[in-house]
Amino acid sequence: MIYLIYVILAVLVVLCSTKLSAYVDALDKKTNLSGAFLGGVLLAAVTSLPELFTSLTAVLSLDEPQLVQGNVLGSNIFNLCIPAVLVLSFNKRYRQSRIAQSHYNTLYFGLAMYVCCALAIVSPFSVSLGFTQVNLMTPVIIVLYVIGIRLMKNDDSVEQEEESNLDLSIRQIMVRFVLFSLALVAVSIALTQVTDRIADALQLGTTVAGAIFLGVATSLPELSASVSLVRLNNFNASIGNVVGSNLFNFTILCFADLLYQKASIYILDGATLFASQVGNLLLFGLLSSIIMIVVLAARKSKAAVQIAAVLILASYVASIMLSM
Template sequence: MSFVLLVIGLFFLVKGADFFVEGSSSIAKRFNIPSMVIGLTLVAFGTSAPEMAVSISGSLNQANGIVFGNVVGSNIFNILFILGLSAFIRPIGIKTKTIIKEMPFAILTTIALMLMVMDGIINGDPYSIIARSEGWILLLFFAIYLYSMVEISVLGKEEYVDDAIVLMKPLKSVLFTLGGIAAVIFGANLAVEGAIDIAQMLGLSETLIGLTIVAIGTSLPELITSVVAAKKGENDIAIGNIIGSNIFNILFVLGISGVIYPIDIAAENFVDLWILFVSMVIVVPLMFTGKKLNRFEGAIMMLGYVGYMTFIIIRAI
């Protein structure tokens, strides 16, 4: 029954995020908000809504393992499996500005998170804590990041065109938006409840469940978005979706979760942060080779994720 609750919860999370993006984007378009701003805010928020909802629900239930595992596990899944699969489907051309501006910022946010939890590791404590004050710091940096992205796009006159935004009738737009939010919240509660029950039944840690089933489930919007973009040859969307989601997850999702309730992180899970950091650092040189990620490199990245999954499962046994 717990597994059924988890699956149903993940379904509501993914579909709710879709409805929210469609409804809110339609409302924004009706008020003549530029497509670029919609893409950088509402669409980015929508694809990361499942991670956010699950982490907030986890914080309220003091399920720290799921909060941490969901964010770090999703980021590793994004950078290794989703980006690797997208490149395997169709080689992804990389613009230099993506490497110079966005990828380093994503790496820096990971380093910042590592520094926040390093104090407990250095002191030899079994747990490190992301305190409320650190949660506020992460949220502050997220606000600065979001503002800078919009400002750079506007000043640089960069266009974000999304012809997929359908202008709905006002009532339908509102219903889609509110219904999407409700579905995400409902799905998050079911998913967290199911994940906690599964962990307790199987004698597994909440962190392991968060790093695997929950992380993959909440990353489905990013998976669908990037794979579809890769098939269409829309490289900027395919890779921008991944990098933006990773930044959003650390700065906003962990930030707001830490503000709600301080997050305890087990010392052994610092290894997962290192794996995330190393994965991102390794991907950068791959991007420089021919300024693209080819199918072979994509396959290697996916195999790397399989190796990581094997490692954490063996670690839990």
């Protein structure tokens, strides 16, 4: 019964996120904001709501900080599998597409955040914010995210001239956007509770449970949005959604570190970084991000894109197998 509930909640996540993606796409075409910013920041933040609220629930309600690590890092690796599958399935369309330069910057900032997470684990150093203690890397990651947003906001390297299919005013779009966002939050919190019960039933570690069940389920919004955008022949926004979501996901660790009062969010239960499930997720997440840069840079080469995409998929499978 618990598995059926998990599937139902996952379906609801997809339905809510599909509607949200449509509204954000309409804002893209009805406003003067850059497509890179809307896809990489606004749409990315919307589709990352499940990761955010499930992670906050994990630390505030379940007292499972490692579930947060598995959720965020597992989602990031799975997210990159989405464009990998899409470029394999629509290789010619992808090679003919135009990609915003800011997507490269987003991936570079993501690499820096992976390094920050590793440093937070191997060299834990806390700083006081007056009302709480956080790891030094937490404010560093926030600063990196803010800089990344500014770069996306000013990127007009790819222009879109399509008109929206939604016959709604901007205000009507925003009202619906808020309502479906609230629905997505409620479903995400329930999904966290169910995942914790599945982890107990299968006797899985909380990190790997987060990476498999929670990481995949909360990445369904990115999957739904990306597939929809590719159908609209908009690979640029599709990739922006994924890499922007990955960047936003790192800030979730920061929020969790801020709210988790018992200890730092970057804990390993006595294991060393390179012998832990978290270490595997960090390593393969870093590797997948580097390969994704190759997918973008070698866009005109069919063979190079296909090989790189397959390597991203292999990286995800390896990360799960080695974390079991």
